[in-house]
Amino acid sequence: MKTEREKMTAGEPYQQYDEELQQRRSVVRKELSAINSLSNNKEQNQRLAKLLGNSGKKLWIETGVQFDYGYNIHVGDDFYANYHLTLLDTCPITIGDHCYFGPDVGLYTPVHPLDPDQRKADVEMGKPITIGDNCWLGGHVTVLPGVTLGENVVVGAGSVVTKSFGDNVVIVGNPARVIKTVK
Template identity: 55%
Template structure:
C-alpha cells in the first residue's frame, strides 16, 4: 500500500490533509520558529544540518526561512541563502555545491490540478527541483516545479524560471530565457 507521503514524493496526486503529512508539517513549523528566532549563526547551522535531508559541512541560511517539511531539502557544500528564502519541498529539492541564493528567493515544488473540482477536493502533487554546482540565484528569483538547472548557472534578480536549463548560462526574465552563455 502506498502512503500519501510516498505519493507526494513520487509526484503523484496525494491528500495534503493526511495525518502523517500534517504531523511532519507541524514539526517543520516548530523547527522554523526555532531557526528564525535564533541569533547565533552556528546554532542555526547545526539546526539545519539535523533538519534537512542532507547538507554539506559549510551551510549558512539567514533567518526568515520557510519550508513545508525540510527533510526533502538537500544542499551541498558551501551553501548560502540570504534573507527570506522559501523552499516548498513536497518533492525533493537538491542543490549542489557552492550555491548562493539572494534574498527573497523561492524554490517551489508543489502543483495543484488545473481542473477546479479536483483542485477543490484538496488533492495536490509536485515535481522536484534540481540545481547544479556553482549556481547563483539573484534576489527574488523563483524556481518552479520540475526545473533542473545545470552547473555554473546565474539567474537574474526577479527571474521566474519555468523550464530547465543546462550548464554555463545566465538566465533572466519572466519567463526566464538565456541572455548570455558563460
C-alpha cells in the same frame, strides 16, 4: 500500498491533509519559528541541518527560512542563502555544491490541479527541482516545479524560472531566458 508521504515525494497525486504530513508540517513550523528567532547563526544552521534530508559542509542560511517538510531538501557543500529563503518541498529539492542564493528566493515543487473538482478534493502533486553545482540565484528569484538548472548557471534578480536550462548560462526575466553564456 504507498503512504501519502511516499506518493507526495514521488510526484504522484496525494492528500495534503494526511495526518502524518500535517504532523510533520506542524513540527517543522514550530522548529523553524525557534530557529529563525536565534541570534547565533552557527547554532541556527546546525539546527537547520538536522531538519534537512541531508546537507554538505558549510551550510549557511540567514534568518527567515521556511519550508514544508525538510526531509525532501538535499543541499551540497558550501551553500549560502540570504534572508527569507522559501523551499516548498513536497518533492525533492536538490541543490549542488557551491551555490549561492540572494534574498527572498523561492523554490516551489507543488503542482496544483487545473481542474477545479480536483482542487476542491484537495488533491496535490509535485515535481522535483534540481540546481546544479556553482549556481547563483539573485534576489527574488522564483523557480517553479520540475525545473533543472545545470552547472554554473546565474539567474538574474527577480527572474521566474519556468523551464529547465543547461550548463554555463545567464538567464533573466519572466519567464527566464538565456541572455549569455559563461566560461
